[in-house]
Amino acid sequence: MRRPRLLYVPFWMTYVFLYAPIAVLVVMSFNSGDSPYSFDGFSLKWYGELAGNAEIGKGLVNTLLVAAGSTVLATALGTLLAVGLARYSRSKVLDAIGVLPAVLPDLVLAIGLLVFYGTVKMTLGLHSVLLAHTVFGMAFVAAVVRTRLTHADFSLEEASRDLGATPATTFFRITLPQLVPGIAAGALLAFTLSVDEFVIAFFTAAPTEPTLPIVIYSMVRFGVTPEINALATLLLAVSFTVVIVAQRMTRLTESFT
Amino acid sequence: MTGSTVSGAAAVSRSRRSRALGRRSRAIGRLVFLGPGLAYLIVLLLVPLALILSYTVFRRGRFGGVVYEATGENFTRLLDPLYLDVIVSSLKLATIATVIALLVGYPTAYLIAQLPRKWKTIALVAIVLPFWTNFLVRVYAWIVLLSGPGLVNSALGDLGLGPFEFLYNQGTIVTGLVYSYLPLMVLPLYAAIEKLDPQLREASANLGARPARTFVSVTLPLTLPGVVTGCLFVFVPSFGNFVIPELLGGGRSIMVGNLIRDQFLKARDWPFGSTLTLALLAVLIVLLLLQAWSARRA
Numbered sequence: 038m039r040r041p042r043l044l045y046v047p048f049w050m051t052y053v054f055l056y057a058p059i060a061v062l063v064v065m066s067f068n069s070g071d072s073p074y075s076f077d078g079f080s081l082k083w084y085g086e087l088a089g090n091a092e093i094g095k096g097l098v099n100t101l102l103v104a105a106g107s108t109v110l111a112t113a114l115g116t117l118l119a120v121g122l123a124r125y126s127r128s129k130v131l132d133a134i135g136v137l138p139a140v141l142p143d144l145v146l147a148i149g150l151l152v153f154y155g156t157v158k159m160t161l162g163l164h165s166v167l168l169a170h171t172v173f174g175m176a177f178v179a180a181v182v183r184t185r186l187t188h189a190d191f192s193l194e195e196a197s198r199d200l201g202a203t204p205a206t207t208f209f210r211i212t213l214p215q216l217v218p219g220i221a222a223g224a225l226l227a228f229t230l231s232v233d234e235f236v237i238a239f240f241t242a243a244p245t246e247p248t249l250p251i252v253i254y255s256m257v258r259f260g261v262t263p264e265i266n267a268l269a270t271l272l273l274a275v276s277f278t279v280v281i282v283a284q285r286m287t288r289l290t291e292s293f294t
Numbered sequence: 295m296t297g298s299t300v301s302g303a304a305a306v307s308r309s310r311r312s313r314a315l316g317r318r319s320r321a322i323g324r325l326v327f328l329g330p331g332l333a334y335l336i337v338l339l340l341v342p343l344a345l346i347l348s349y350t351v352f353r354r355g356r357f358g359g360v361v362y363e364a365t366g367e368n369f370t371r372l373l374d375p376l377y378l379d380v381i382v383s384s385l386k387l388a389t390i391a392t393v394i395a396l397l398v399g400y401p402t403a404y405l406i407a408q409l410p411r412k413w414k415t416i417a418l419v420a421i422v423l424p425f426w427t428n429f430l431v432r433v434y435a436w437i438v439l440l441s442g443p444g445l446v447n448s449a450l451g452d453l454g455l456g457p458f459e460f461l462y463n464q465g466t467i468v469t470g471l472v473y474s475y476l477p478l479m480v481l482p483l484y485a486a487i488e489k490l491d492p493q494l495r496e497a498s499a500n501l502g503a504r505p506a507r508t509f510v511s512v513t514l515p516l517t518l519p520g521v522v523t524g525c526l527f528v529f530v531p532s533f534g535n536f537v538i539p540e541l542l543g544g545g546r547s548i549m550v551g552n553l554i555r556d557q558f559l560k561a562r563d564w565p566f567g568s569t570l571t572l573a574l575l576a577v578l579i580v581l582l583l584l585q586a587w588s589a590r591r592a
Binding site: 118120121137143235 | 322323324326335338341342343345349399406420423426429430431434435436473476477480530534535536540541551564567568575578
């Protein structure tokens, strides 16, 4: 097919636009000087400072706790919901409720949960963020598992039932094994989204228990420090690795099925 | 003969029993599979949304808190120019960001769709990658680039220009919004362009249409659903954003997201904050309905 030459200009501009700011952060994170704006020489000192920053350490631990907990909860609830919506319901309303948390603006969900926690007088803490993250995590897990379900072979489930298996046996022996790649992808998605999530955590966390994005937010608000460059570079490295591994994994599972 | 009747009756009763059993196991299945997730979503999604809705008709107490007395004053306050201006300016900024993202995203998505298979995957992953990195970090990168002593200014200074005040205006907010949500524009556009049958474009060219004409009469109308979806994906998170206007726009209440945040965390006016949230939601619902309507027509 013909590729108009002229299109290469906006094409490359898009990638420069997307990656130039990231590249600047990475380069500046290895700066030996104190200024976040001029590169004086190579050093790892900001990574050392970062390792000694207790606040960031606490934020990181909180984030991982919340992400792990909400991922487990969201994966269990989301998988059940996906099977239920695909096999036991024909209701458009239930379908809509299932995807609502994924399409609702984060600010609206955040305000709703803040108001809800306040109304029932629940104390805020890591648990309130965990419960909040499960809401959208579940919707994403359910969506991913459902696309997998539409590819799953329904006749196998019918055969299992006709041969006298109980619904529970059919689920655990037939349905679930077919869904494992979808469940894994959904869990990975829920985990990544929770780690990165800021707005909902900002409204539902206790001030004494901030997650990492909240710590970053308060650091950025008080100005530029090279420590954030180092932290940003590490976060970039982690998410790039996760995305590329996930990409490889889906290609692997696709070649198996 | 009698034997076959008996076995026929047995079969009927067996099938009736299995159907009753099937009905019961379906009811159990519904409870087991749909029950937990729906219960969770009712308590932590629908009830909170209903609470937002109900707080809009109450009044703020003198010392914070809520006075449970029905009133319409939150809605009349919404029409106060002070707040109306903020809503209008958020609409404006989100619209500009969406249009720019479309103008940048369309040619990019178009070219990606024409690339050889291997490069296509790489180009797409490269579009999505920044989106999977922490949102705050990406916004922060622009502060490093654009602030007073920042890199753009020092580069310009070497050329004998500036320094300029790039940060803290509406232009930087739009830049931040486009930067953050551009991947959400490119992906649906790519999906729509990829599905396009190349023969249609060839037919148009063979019939003597110039490339521009082919684009306007064939390519663009056929990829319109992707355009609408992409615009929605950029507009929705832009319109309700409060982080980008705060960090790149200088922290004044310029977008409705900041206003909502302030009502809950500073003014402690839950009823008015809820009313603003409802207004935000109402705008988005109207847009979603428009999208559903345009999708049905297409």
